Amino acid sequence: MPEQNSLVDIGYGSVIRVGRGATPEWTQLMGLETVTVPSQPPEDVDVTHQQSPGRTRETKPGMKPVADYALEMQYWPGSDTDVLLTELDELTVQGNREIVLLEITPNGGATWTFQAYLNEYIPSSPLGEKQMVTANWKVMARVFEEVTP
Structure with a gap:
């Protein structure tokens, strides 16, 4: 029986670029170890009151926090x-x-x-390992992006 393809892929081919300026000039970040997409779920705001059903706390979605997003990459001094x-x-x-555009495209996925x-x-300086x-x-x-008809 032939082996079934699970349709699962690997991250090789994922791209992160940084765009600067009104008409962005893009630089691709090289040497990335892991590519994820930042998570920014809205913080819940407690709106509980004395008539909340079943004496249960009620919440409404609030503002989204500024997400911390760490990228680990190989250090190549002097590279772009x-x-x-x-x-x-x-x-x-x-x-x-400087506010920039951070464009994240997982391999085979949509661009965020x-x-x-x-x-x-922050560079690190290990002895005997890659920097x-x-x-x-x-x-x-x-x-x-705005889509115009």
């Missing part, structure tokens, strides 16, 4: 990825953080685009 993230990190340190800023860019860096982002809002 390193130059971009170093520039964005220096702006944040100076108190002038967010407004975000780089909060921190890694963490880019910590603050993700503010998902961006949806």
Whole structure:
């Protein structure tokens, strides 16, 4: 009997890009170890009152929090990825953080685009292992393209 294909895929081929400017100039982040999509569920707001049914707490969806989004990647000093993230990190340190577009496309999946800023860019210096860096982002809002008829 032939083997069944489960239709499950691997993450190889996933892409994360950073877009800067009004007409974004895109830089693909290289050396990523894991690609996920940020999670921003709305925080529940307690709206319980003395007439809540069955003495049960009631909640309504509130505002979405700014999501923390950490990207672990291999560190290549002087690469396009390193130059971009170093520039964005220096702006944040100076108190002038730049809002960019963070575009995430899992292999074979739909593209997700967010407004975000780089909060921190921290290289590590292990002895005897590959050098890694963490880019910590603050993700503010998902961006949806307008479709015009």
